Amino acid sequence: MNGVTVEPAAGPAEPLRPGDQPVPARDDRNWMLSPDQQARLEAAIVEWLLPSLAAILDRPEAETAARATEATADFFPLYRGRPIRNNKGGGLINDSLCLYLVARLLQPATIVESGSYQGHSAWLLRQACPAAEIVTFDVRPEQLRHREPDIDYRAGDWSEAALPAFDPARTLVWFDDHISHARRLVEARRRGFRHALFDDNFDAYSLYATGGAPVPTLAMTIDRGLADGEEIVWMRHGKTYRYRVDGAACSAARAAIEAYHPLPDLSPITRYSPASGMTYARIAP
Numbered sequence: 576m577n578g579v580t581v582e583p584a585a586g587p588a589e590p591l592r593p594g595d596q597p598v599p600a601r602d603d604r605n606w607m608l609s610p611d612q613q614a615r616l617e618a619a620i621v622e623w624l625l626p627s628l629a630a631i632l633d634r635p636e637a638e639t640a641a642r643a644t645e646a647t648a649d650f651f652p653l654y655r656g657r658p659i660r661n662n663k664g665g666g667l668i669n670d671s672l673c674l675y676l677v678a679r680l681l682q683p684a685t686i687v688e689s690g691s692y693q694g695h696s697a698w699l700l701r702q703a704c705p706a707a708e709i710v711t712f713d714v715r716p717e718q719l720r721h722r723e724p725d726i727d728y729r730a731g732d733w734s735e736a737a738l739p740a741f742d743p744a745r746t747l748v749w750f751d752d753h754i755s756h757a758r759r760l761v762e763a764r765r766r767g768f769r770h771a772l773f774d775d776n777f778d779a780y781s782l783y784a785t786g787g788a789p790v791p792t793l794a795m796t797i798d799r800g801l802a803d804g805e806e807i808v809w810m811r812h813g814k815t816y817r818y819r820v821d822g823a824a825c826s827a828a829r830a831a832i833e834a835y836h837p838l839p840d841l842s843p844i845t846r847y848s849p850a851s852g853m854t855y856a857r858i859a860p
């Protein structure tokens with residue numbers, strides 16, 4: 576015996592709600608229950624993310640640490656009570672934590688999301704920024720399963736849509752739609768945004784890690800090892816994909832990046848499923 580006792584499972588941690596899928600997400604039943612060890616987990620998370628969070632805020636780490644600690648402690652009970660129990664195909668716990676922290680620490684007055692999917696990340700953004708005006712877009716709105724009363728859910732692509740008046744310095748645009756990062760960056764710059772967050776930012780050599788890779792990704796736009804016209808070929812789930820590097824698109828996007836801060840993957844700390852390359856870009860005016 577190794578001294579570990581096991582209590583019988585009491586069923587799902589939270590009751591299923593109408594419309595929930597019966598299969599819990601992979602990360603859903605694995606939690607630290609000892610308060611002291613949970614506090615150590617949260618401290619390790621903050622230590623891991625702090626340099627990136629401080630860089631995103633453009634503030635000293637010492638000034639950012641207390642806010643990040645408080646926000647990380649608030650995240651866990653929130654996440655355990657989330658309305659979308661199974662967000663397979665969307666953000667899981669590590670990505671959700673990064674999104675929550677960036678939004679909560681930046682405290683934008685306006686948030687635009689592209690890629691509502693089932694509504695999980697919009698719900699999370701509302702928890703992080705209770706007073707923000709939030710507009711979320713999806714070209715397949717029929718997938719939406721959770722609506723917040725005061726979020727503006729729109730069908731379609733964001734690029735031509737009218738937006739509420741916003742202060743660029745206090746606005747966050749969050750792209751989780753698998754559309755070319757280079758295209759999204761240029762669109763966000765044209766519309767005057769300063770703070771942008773992108774999911775699925777993978778290097779050219781690991782594009783197999785995501786379905787519908789948003790090429791050229793942010794990482795590819797700043798990759799001097801890529802040649803204009805080079806063909807990149809990769810396989811995901813047995814299907815072959817090809818992309819020919821568009822040097823002009825990469826240069827236009829590169830010119831729009833003032834600061835670039837990928838958030839480090841939390842899985843070495845939390846041991847939850849790997850994150851998907853969430854990256855912050857401060858957009859040049």
Ligand SMILES: C[S@@+](CC[C@H](N)C(=O)[O-])C[C@H]1O[C@@H](n2cnc3c(N)ncnc32)[C@H](O)[C@@H]1O
Binds near residue numbers: 733
């Ligand atoms: C990875 S899911 C988003 C996950 C979601 N943010 C979450 O974690 O809760 C990607 C979504 O982008 C949507 N999408 C694809 N093309 C789009 C476009 N041009 N504009 C907006 N949404 C788009 C898809 O329909 C899909 O629902």
